[in-house]
Amino acid sequence: xxxxxxxxxxxxxxxxxxxxxxxxxxxxxxxxxxxxxxxxxxxxxxxxxxxxxxxxxxxxxxxxxxxxxxxxxxxxxxxxxxxxxxxxxxxxxxxxxxxxxxxxxxxxxxxxxxxxxxxxxxxxxxxxxxxxxxxxxxxxxxxxxxxxxxxxxxxxxxxxxxxxxxxxxxxxxxxxxxxxxxxxxxxxxxxxxxxxxxxxxxxxxxxxxxxxxxxxxxxxxxxxxxxxxxxxxxxxxxxxxxxxxxxxxxxxxxxxxxxxxxxxxxxxxxxxxxxxxxxxxxxxxxxxxxxxxxxxxxxxxxxxxxxxxxxxxxxxxxxxxxxxxxxxxxxxxxxxxxxxxxxxxxxxxxxxxxxxxxxxxxxxxxxxxxxxxxxxxxxxxxxxxxxxxxxxxxxxxxxxxxxxxxxxxxxxxxxxxxxxxxxxxxxxxxxxxxxxxxxxxxxxxxxxxxxxxxxxxxxxxxxxxxxxxxxxxxxxxxxxxxxxxxx
Amino acid sequence: xxxxxxxxxxxxxxxxxxxxxxxxxxxxxxxxxxxxxxxxxxxxxxxxxxxxxxxxxxxxxxxxxxxxxxxxxxxxxxxxxxxxxxxxxxxxxxxxxxxxxxxxxxxxxxxxxxxxxxxxxxxxxxxxxxxxxxxxxxxxxxxxxxxxxxxxxxxxxxxxxxxxxxxxxxxxxxxxxxxxxxxxxxxxxxxxxxxxxxxxxxxxxxxxxxxxxxxxxxxxxxxxxxxxxxxxxxxxxxxxxxxxxxxxxxxxxxxxxxxxxxxxxxxxxxxxxxxxxxxxxxxxxxxxxxxxxxxxxxxxxxxxxxxxxxxxxxxxxxxxxxxxxxxxxxxxxxxxxxxxxxxxxxxxxxxxxxxxxxxxxxxxxxxxxxxxxxxxxxxxxxxxxxxxxxxxxxxxxxxxxxxxxxxxxxxxxxxxxxxxxxxxxxxxxxxxxxxxxxxxxxxxxxxxxxxxxxxxxxxxxxxxxxxxxxxxxxxxxxxxxxx
Ligand SMILES: [Zn+2]
Numbered sequence: 001x002x003x004x005x006x007x008x009x010x011x012x013x014x015x016x017x018x019x020x021x022x023x024x025x026x027x028x029x030x031x032x033x034x035x036x037x038x039x040x041x042x043x044x045x046x047x048x049x050x051x052x053x054x055x056x057x058x059x060x061x062x063x064x065x066x067x068x069x070x071x072x073x074x075x076x077x078x079x080x081x082x083x084x085x086x087x088x089x090x091x092x093x094x095x096x097x098x099x100x101x102x103x104x105x106x107x108x109x110x111x112x113x114x115x116x117x118x119x120x121x122x123x124x125x126x127x128x129x130x131x132x133x134x135x136x137x138x139x140x141x142x143x144x145x146x147x148x149x150x151x152x153x154x155x156x157x158x159x160x161x162x163x164x165x166x167x168x169x170x171x172x173x174x175x176x177x178x179x180x181x182x183x184x185x186x187x188x189x190x191x192x193x194x195x196x197x198x199x200x201x202x203x204x205x206x207x208x209x210x211x212x213x214x215x216x217x218x219x220x221x222x223x224x225x226x227x228x229x230x231x232x233x234x235x236x237x238x239x240x241x242x243x244x245x246x247x248x249x250x251x252x253x254x255x256x257x258x259x260x261x262x263x264x265x266x267x268x269x270x271x272x273x274x275x276x277x278x279x280x281x282x283x284x285x286x287x288x289x290x291x292x293x294x295x296x297x298x299x300x301x302x303x304x305x306x307x308x309x310x311x312x313x314x315x316x317x318x319x320x321x322x323x324x325x326x327x328x329x330x331x332x333x334x335x336x337x338x339x340x341x342x343x344x345x346x347x348x349x350x351x352x353x354x355x356x357x358x359x360x361x362x363x364x365x366x367x368x369x370x371x372x373x374x375x376x377x378x379x380x381x382x383x384x385x386x387x388x389x390x391x392x393x394x395x396x397x398x399x400x401x402x403x404x405x406x407x408x409x410x411x412x413x414x415x416x417x418x419x420x421x422x423x424x425x426x427x428x429x430x431x432x433x434x435x436x437x438x439x440x441x442x443x444x445x446x447x448x449x450x451x452x453x454x455x456x457x458x459x460x461x462x463x464x465x466x467x468x469x470x471x472x473x474x475x476x477x478x479x480x481x482x483x484x485x486x487x
Numbered sequence: 488x489x490x491x492x493x494x495x496x497x498x499x500x501x502x503x504x505x506x507x508x509x510x511x512x513x514x515x516x517x518x519x520x521x522x523x524x525x526x527x528x529x530x531x532x533x534x535x536x537x538x539x540x541x542x543x544x545x546x547x548x549x550x551x552x553x554x555x556x557x558x559x560x561x562x563x564x565x566x567x568x569x570x571x572x573x574x575x576x577x578x579x580x581x582x583x584x585x586x587x588x589x590x591x592x593x594x595x596x597x598x599x600x601x602x603x604x605x606x607x608x609x610x611x612x613x614x615x616x617x618x619x620x621x622x623x624x625x626x627x628x629x630x631x632x633x634x635x636x637x638x639x640x641x642x643x644x645x646x647x648x649x650x651x652x653x654x655x656x657x658x659x660x661x662x663x664x665x666x667x668x669x670x671x672x673x674x675x676x677x678x679x680x681x682x683x684x685x686x687x688x689x690x691x692x693x694x695x696x697x698x699x700x701x702x703x704x705x706x707x708x709x710x711x712x713x714x715x716x717x718x719x720x721x722x723x724x725x726x727x728x729x730x731x732x733x734x735x736x737x738x739x740x741x742x743x744x745x746x747x748x749x750x751x752x753x754x755x756x757x758x759x760x761x762x763x764x765x766x767x768x769x770x771x772x773x774x775x776x777x778x779x780x781x782x783x784x785x786x787x788x789x790x791x792x793x794x795x796x797x798x799x800x801x802x803x804x805x806x807x808x809x810x811x812x813x814x815x816x817x818x819x820x821x822x823x824x825x826x827x828x829x830x831x832x833x834x835x836x837x838x839x840x841x842x843x844x845x846x847x848x849x850x851x852x853x854x855x856x857x858x859x860x861x862x863x864x865x866x867x868x869x870x871x872x873x874x875x876x877x878x879x880x881x882x883x884x885x886x887x888x889x890x891x892x893x894x895x896x897x898x899x900x901x902x903x904x905x906x907x908x909x910x911x912x913x914x915x916x917x918x919x920x921x922x923x924x925x926x927x928x929x930x931x932x933x934x935x936x937x938x939x940x941x942x943x944x945x946x947x948x949x950x951x952x953x954x955x956x957x958x959x960x961x962x963x964x965x966x967x968x969x970x
Contacts, residue, residue, distance in 0.1 A: 081534075082534075083533065083534045089533070091533075096533065099533070101532070101533070101534070102527060102532065103527050103532075105534060200534075200536060201534070201535070201536055202534040202535075203534055204533040204534045205533075205534065205769075207768075208768035208769050209768040235538065236536060236538060237536050238536065238537065238538055238539065238769060238770050238771055239536075239768075239769060239770075239771065315765060316765075316768055318568075318763075319566050319568050319578050319763070319765070322568060322570065322576065322577035322578055323531045323533070323575065323576045323577050325570065325572075325577060327572045327634070328530065328531070328532075328575065329532070339572065339632075343570055363763065366568070366763035366764075366765050367761055367763060368761045368762075368763070371763075371764075371765070375765055
């Protein structure tokens with residue numbers, strides 16, 4: 001097997017055995033990036049030289065007998081909305097095209113400590129708004145399984161990059177499905193952790209009460225490894241939780257006999273493709289074979305989730321993105337002659353269509369006279385949605401649903417129809433509103449394109465997800481399949 | 488002619504004197520080089536998050552307790568959204584519908600000796616904005632502006648009164664008392680000129696007897712107590728004149744132009760911002776425990792109103808004296824400590840308000856910053872009581888005491904300032920003064936009593952001020968009546 005087809009735990013074992021150095025692994029990946037990146041287009045910035053320096057450092061440390069993290073020397077990629085000190089962080093936006101952060105996000109500090117080797121910053125929908133990465137202001141990223149299809153979004157770059165073997169794992173962010181949906185479309189494991197599990201310090205905010213950083217990996221064990229590294233309390237994020245981080249690898253290779261799994265019927269609503277339904281049903285059967293008790297349940301407030309999401313997320317975004325005004329950093333229209341025209345021109349040109357649409361939606365929802373009818377009502381319904389989950393987790397260890405309504409779609413297929421694009425988030429946004437953790441993993445293929453299932457747990461029960469996901473993964477072969485890229 | 492009455496409510500912003508800013512660990516120090524007290528958080532760089540400075544909440548609780556307000560056990564921050572370059576995030580993190588304090592009150596002393604209770608609607612925590620320097624008069628006509636973000640994130644407490652005041656004098660008394668309380672509880676310096684105390688005035692007028700309020704205006708930008716009073720008086724007069732001449736008052740924000748002595752329209756109600764308040768998603772709601780409140784309550788000093796009453800009722804001082812003594816916590820505490828050693832409130836008050844304050848002022852110092860302790864003053868008053876020194880000598884001792892920190896007794900001894908009370912010695916001096924000033928003796932005999940004063944002065948001069956004044960008077964009168 002080639003290095004760029006291997007997982008982090010496999011490569012780590014090879015390095016520990018002295019069979020390969022971090023530098024060799026890094027060079028192999030850089031070479032692979034050169035070959036496939038022109039067709040995949042997942043990277044906004046490449047950081048090969050920094051990566052090689054870091055890889056050499058890791059090799060020296062290992063040679064001197066230091067005990068290293070399993071992620072030491074592992075090539076990784078980072079979504080371009082996570083602040084990296086000294087490395088351009090654009091959010092795939094014209095507004096931040098030349099913005100270089102002066103500080104590292106909390107997750108970057110954690111990954112640097114662990115010895116991760118960053119090969120590049122990854123493409124996304126502008127400011128994480130979108131489901132196909134077609135909203136990047138720079139270029140579109142292709143799905144490695146079929147280059148005429150989207151990789152999903154908004155973390156299309158991080159998904160495509162791992163799927164194509166350019167990096168071993170990546171970090172994305174998930175506000176309404178932006179990790180899980182592209183993971184599903186690219187045949188990867190993607191986890192949105194519990195709200196508060198991973199510090200958001202340094203993540204350029206889209207919707208503060210929904211955003212979480214999480215990993216894209218080739219298998220469940222790698223997801224557990226990355227989570228052990230990036231999860232945990234950070235005093236700089238007041239919404240991060242002071243809850244101990246378990247050793248997630250302890251949940252692997254466990255028996256799931258007697259585990260109770262609920263399947264909410266509302267997640268199999270109209271619009272879901274038949275082929276996806278049938279693959280998810282086969283997965284349910286597999287869980288039952290493994291000894292889980294699977295029952296259909298009802299979560300009645302699911303029906304309101306999209307409406308609630310499309311009020312709360314734009315409202316928070318309208319305020320979070322107000323700072324991009326041309327005054328301190330980022331794009332500024334230099335032709336403006338007064339402060340008002342500087343604001344309006346800068347923002348009219350600096351933001352793309354989708355971002356402006358959401359800012360306007362959110363501004364409207366927060367306006368005086370509309371606040372009670374929209375934002376406040378949405379928050380009240382959000383509480384009811386959370387209660388749906390609280391009730392479900394009184395009885396069930398996990399919930400199982402589809403992740404996306406179907407496999408990857410063609411470029412342009414949905415971008416002309418925003419409502420169908422929004423509707424495609426139906427299975428994922430509810431999870432962000434409830435703040436619970438959820439993981440997407442492959443459960444089959446339709447015409448060669450991967451399809452994912454979603455496992456959802458109670459807050460801070462990521463371990464339970466890993467346990468079930470690993471058991472299912474060990475009983476199936478989907479995670480072993482890699483896309484064939486013609487280079 | 489219709490008689491009008493003014494209705495005034497005030498919004499007071501005080502800058503809290505925490506060491507660090509409200510949401511980051513930058514220093515709050517005033518007057519440093521532009522943009523030297525900034526970090527990613529207060530600059531609002533992409534991806535940063537606020538962390539609440541607990542001291543700000545403590546100061547909020549302390550202020551609430553001092554203003555007899557309810558402390559909301561659960562309160563929260565909201566975002567107030569508007570665009571301005573001095574705001575690094577284009578929203579101000581503030582408190583909207585759940586402030587830390589509500590329903591307080593403060594008592595002011597009116598000129599006629601009555602007391603009046605002014606209601607306090609609420610007090611809430613928020614962050615300050617930065618400072619713009621335009622190379623033109625305003626941002627819209629300037630060719631360029633510079634921004635200093637040092638003040639961004641300095642914690643503020645906005646204290647909103649009920650519309651309970653009826654004149655500029657009452658408004659001034661309210662701000663005066665509020666300032667005093669805040670200085671007593673040590674949460675702010677309240678320097679109006681430095682901007683650590685800012686007052687906006689809501690003013691309306693109505694015919695006396697009318698229950699409904701008239702339309703109000705909000706006036707900003709008063710930089711001194713004097714400006715506050717002038718602006719309110721101007722606004723009252725302007726509104727009455729407008730109504731009398733058949734016009735109507737427009738609800739608007741106005742700005743005080745100190746040079747021209749008038750208020751000017753800034754923006755109308757229609758142009759007012761829609762701040763689109765919503766709960767700050769980056770901060771958890773603030774939960775305040777009973778224990779915390781009790782702990783803060785225990786540390787509260789006795790407040791000005793209560794001190795004044797005590798000094799009047801128990802010590803027998805006049806309201807004026809009591810007010811002057813309690814003007815600052817330092818002086819009030821100093822008085823109390825001297826009072827423990829001397830059982831004569833009036834003498835203490837006279838000395839503290841008179842010669843001591845005068846000497847302190849000359850040094851530009853205050854009682855808590857000076858070299859002396861209450862023990863100095865106790866000893867000084869005792870020296871006057873036992874006749875060792877006169878009040879006149881005390882005037883010489885005080886500056887020396889402030890300069891060196893030496894005890895009064897030591898100064899008196901070293902400088903030979905002990906009062907001359909030896910009757911025989913003084914008699915000789917008195918006789919020689921009378922001999923040298925026959926004209927004054929003649930004047931006295933012709934009924935000019937003032938001549939005694941002159942002769943006393945001559946004796947004091949001859950003794951370098953050390954003669955016991957009572958004894959000199961007695962001896963002079965004896966000798967003059969013999970003549
Ligand atoms: Zn700061």
